[in-house]
Amino acid sequence: MLKGNLTCEDISKLILPYIDDKLSQSTKNRVALHLRNCPFCMEKYRVIKTLFESIRQKEILRMKKFRQFRLLSAFCDNEVSKDMSDKIQGTLENSQTLTLKVHKIRTLGKVLNYGFEKTFSDVNLSFEKGVMTRVKKQGLIDKVKDFLSSCVLSQ
Amino acid sequence: MKYKLKTNDLDELIKLAQNGDMEALEEIIKRQQKTVFATLYYLNASNDEIFDLTQEVLFKVAKNIKKLKNPRTFKSWLNQIIVNQFYDSLRKKKKNDTKVFLDDENDAKNKFEVPDFASNPYQKALDKELEKVIKASIRRLPSPFRLAIVMRELQGLSYEEIAKITNSNIGTVKSRIARARLKLQEYLKPYIN
Ligand SMILES: [Zn+2]
Numbered sequence: 001m002l003k004g005n006l007t008c009e010d011i012s013k014l015i016l017p018y019i020d021d022k023l024s025q026s027t028k029n030r031v032a033l034h035l036r037n038c039p040f041c042m043e044k045y046r047v048i049k050t051l052f053e054s055i056r057q058k059e060i061l062r063m064k065k066f067r068q069f070r071l072l073s074a075f076c077d078n079e080v081s082k083d084m085s086d087k088i089q090g091t092l093e094n095s096q097t098l099t100l101k102v103h104k105i106r107t108l109g110k111v112l113n114y115g116f117e118k119t120f121s122d123v124n125l126s127f128e129k130g131v132m133t134r135v136k137k138q139g140l141i142d143k144v145k146d147f148l149s150s151c152v153l154s155q
Numbered sequence: 156m157k158y159k160l161k162t163n164d165l166d167e168l169i170k171l172a173q174n175g176d177m178e179a180l181e182e183i184i185k186r187q188q189k190t191v192f193a194t195l196y197y198l199n200a201s202n203d204e205i206f207d208l209t210q211e212v213l214f215k216v217a218k219n220i221k222k223l224k225n226p227r228t229f230k231s232w233l234n235q236i237i238v239n240q241f242y243d244s245l246r247k248k249k250k251n252d253t254k255v256f257l258d259d260e261n262d263a264k265n266k267f268e269v270p271d272f273a274s275n276p277y278q279k280a281l282d283k284e285l286e287k288v289i290k291a292s293i294r295r296l297p298s299p300f301r302l303a304i305v306m307r308e309l310q311g312l313s314y315e316e317i318a319k320i321t322n323s324n325i326g327t328v329k330s331r332i333a334r335a336r337l338k339l340q341e342y343l344k345p346y347i348n
Contacts, residue, residue: 070333077307079314079329107347108340112308115289118282120193127213128184132177135217 006034011041019049069101076105169226180220184213190310191237197293197305198241212240231316234306238320285346292342296335303328304335 006014011034017023018031035042074080075088092099165186171179192209200208215236223232293301299321306317314328321328340347 066333069337070329073333073336074314074329077314077332104340104347105336108336108343109308111285111343111346112289112304112339115286116193116197116309118286119196119290120189123189123192125188125192125209126185127188127210128181130210131184131213131217132181134214135180136177138218 006030008034008038008041011035011038012044015041015045015048018045019052072098072101073105076102076109165229166226169220169223169229172220173223180217183220184217187216187233188213191233194234194237194305194309195241197290197309198237198302199294199298200241200244204244208240208244212237215240230310231312231320234310234312234316235320238302238306288343288346292339295342296338300331300335300338303331304339307332 011031014023014027014031018028023031035045071080072088075085080088092102168179168183172183188209191212192205195205195208216233223229293305296304302321303317306312306320314325317328318325
């Protein structure tokens, strides 16, 4: 615990947890008191606080953008509620940016599916014979096993 | 072909197979092999094992068809088997290999030559190019994103089914699909705009 008045050096250590609101109430009060009385620390505090604020804003904006995209993506998959779907439909009519985003998601789907279809359109696979032979063999083994265990049981 | 095999109804075939009809079972395997093969291919199974994996998945389908309670859930049941089989093989490979298994490491030996009989050579070249780019793009995705988008776009499963198969929740599936799409839009930019 820091005793007495906080020094400028103390403040430089406490400034980040102070901004993140991670200090106890009493320490917080003492930092605030120092800041009020020390223009040097106050300036430092302002600069850092502004920087953090802008980073946070950018992060929030990025998250918002992703959430919006995630919603549109689910909308394209018919994975949103009827209410939400109607709401999005309404918004799309008024927003070119959103319409373009939905269009891009759908086009991607078409491109992928075109590729998927083309991939093996010319390949002839015939796994069925081998699989059926194995299944029949397995069936036989199971029957023998059943038979043997029933022999053991009836003894 | 017998009358019953003319049916397009998969549910019906499944019910027949569950009652021990071997021809119906064979028909199911025949119809599903391509989708199993393609899914494993896009999930990035290596060429030397993709045939074995497909065979193994189809065998499990045939062997366990009687355990499928509701024929309607066939597709997600099938994909559960595919995904389990695929990850089992990865685990085994990790155990056997002293070096870490990297997706891209196989790239060089992964020259899967698909026989091509399309008539129009120009279209043929275009398709081949697009197919290559798509596969490369899907390969670049981190594996949870890859799995989610393949299950969605190739298999057409619902978010709920994908969540069950990947043992995650719907919110996670929603995010993974969205992230996969953002990345694919970036990788496939020249083909989308
Ligand atoms: Zn100070």
